[in-house]
Amino acid sequence: MDEIKRTPAILDGVAIAAQIKAEVAAEVQALSARGITPGLAVILVGEEPASQIYVRTKVKTCGELGIFSEMITPPESITTDEMLALVACLNAREDIDGVLIQLPLPKHVDTKRLLEAVAPDKDVDGFHPVNVGRLQSGQPGLAxxxxxxxxxxxxxxxxxxxxxxxxxxxxxxxxxxxxxxxxxxxxxxxxxxxxxxxxxxxxxxxxxxxxxxxxxxxxxxxxxxxxxxxxxxxxxxxxxxxxxxxxxxxxxxxxxxxxxxxxxxxxxxxxxxxxxxxxxxxxxxxxxxxxTIAMLMQNTVAAAKLRRGISLGSK
Structure with missing residues (x-):
């Protein structure tokens, strides 16, 4: 008997992303009722067209879901020390729950130092060594x-x-x-x-x-x-x-x-x-x-909760 040939299933990322965004919007609404507005800061250095498009999409999505967002656009000439000072400022702000540094950075900027400078509880990209360690050991965190x-x-x-x-x-x-x-x-x-x-x-x-x-x-x-x-x-x-x-x-x-x-x-x-x-x-x-952007939104809400001691399973 000939084997029946099946049509492969197409895994629709757009539809799944829409589901996640709807869930994030509901969580944001629940947090808003408690006086909490999750906040995301995105740092975009220079004028790389692909990065500009990607960052604008992130900011637009934040607006659609009720997340406060701030786009910071230093010139390409910015130094590592100036970037570190900017990150330190964002780490200290209570209205910012997530800090994202859009990659790639100019070659003269020390990317690893900057990624490690982001506070682990605001590291919505999940790149900080602390979050990498949490992922490795199966602990809750920002992935x-x-x-x-x-x-x-x-x-x-x-x-x-x-x-x-x-x-x-x-x-x-x-x-x-x-x-x-x-x-x-x-x-x-x-x-x-x-x-x-x-x-x-x-x-x-x-x-x-x-x-x-x-x-x-x-x-x-x-x-x-x-x-x-x-x-x-x-x-x-x-x-x-x-x-x-x-x-x-x-x-x-x-x-x-x-x-x-x-x-x-x-x-x-x-x-x-x-x-x-x-x-x-x-x-x-x-x-x-x-x-990717849907999960960034989810991470921003998770960071807002974790920073305030709210369980990730609760609204």
């Missing part, structure tokens, strides 16, 4: 937004994590490492691979759950995927070459039209051909990326 979003996609989609063979491709401090830790905390069996892994396909083909966060367009091919696996694609790679667009999206009129209009399209770290092999996958765009 990095993208990894937290990945776990929310899996949980809200009813996909199993406990007991699953999970492979994370990528070892960055922002995504790869914390995703591995969060999956391990959720009782998955975790392997973290990277650009120096020998015979990468040997590991990815055994993955029930595969997270690609290596920053290379279409790096994970269909031959590297276990049939029926859940694929979480963190990559957002902009391609501007017509031949590459045809390679990744052959016969796709929507992508061709988008390329003709904008001169570029985005592709993830997983080759689109691989999705047909999977049991479920996150699209690019519309997958993991949609969750």
């Amino acid at each position: 990095p937004c993208t990894p937290a979003g990945i776990l929310e996609i899996l949980r809200r989609s009813g996909l199993p994590v406990a007991g699953q063979n999970a492979v994370v491709v990528g070892r960055s401090d922002i995504v790869g490492k914390p995703t591995g830790v969060m999956l391990l905390n959720a009782s998955a069996t975790v392997t973290v691979c990277h650009s120096k892994t020998v015979d990468l396909g040997r590991f990815t083909r055994e993955a029930d759950l595969l997270v690609a966060a290596i920053g290379r367009p279409g790096f994970i091919t269909a031959e590297m995927v276990k049939p029926g696996a859940t694929l979480i694609d963190v990559g957002i790679n902009r391609i501007t070459d017509a031949a590459e667009v045809e390679e990744f999206f052959p016969g796709d009129p929507a992508r061709a039209a988008a390329f003709a209009k904008r001169g570029s399209v985005v592709v993830g770290d997983i080759h689109p051909d691989a999705f047909a092999v999977s049991g479920a996958y996150t699209p690019v765009p519309g997958g993991v990326g949609a969750l």
Whole structure:
């Protein structure tokens, strides 16, 4: 008897992000009734266009959910010491619950010193060593937004994590490492691979759950995927070459039209051909990326609660 071929499930990050934002708005309303307005300060150095768009989206989302926000825009010439003084000022302000430093910073600024200067209880990016340690030991705290979003996609989609063979491709401090830790905390069996892994396909083909966060367009091919696996694609790679667009999206009129209009399209770290092999996958765009800002909003509310001794489970 022939095996029935199932259509992979598309994990809609936009819809899940909308659910989370609605929950955050309700929490903000409940806090407001107690005289508390969560506050987020975003520091954007210089005039990098992509960062400007991203920060404006964060500020706009704060307004939609009832969170107070303040955008601070120092010039690109700002020094590390001046940035440290700015962070210290924000750490001391009672109306600010979260401090976010938009990355990347100019090369002359010491990024690690600045991230460590943010008070751990206001570190809504989850990058401070104290919060990294809390995550590692399974304690409540502020977790990095993208990894937290990945776990929310899996949980809200009813996909199993406990007991699953999970492979994370990528070892960055922002995504790869914390995703591995969060999956391990959720009782998955975790392997973290990277650009120096020998015979990468040997590991990815055994993955029930595969997270690609290596920053290379279409790096994970269909031959590297276990049939029926859940694929979480963190990559957002902009391609501007017509031949590459045809390679990744052959016969796709929507992508061709988008390329003709904008001169570029985005592709993830997983080759689109691989999705047909999977049991479920996150699209690019519309997958993991949609969750990052929603989780930032959730972290800001969590910080407001933790700083006032309010249980995260209460309103």
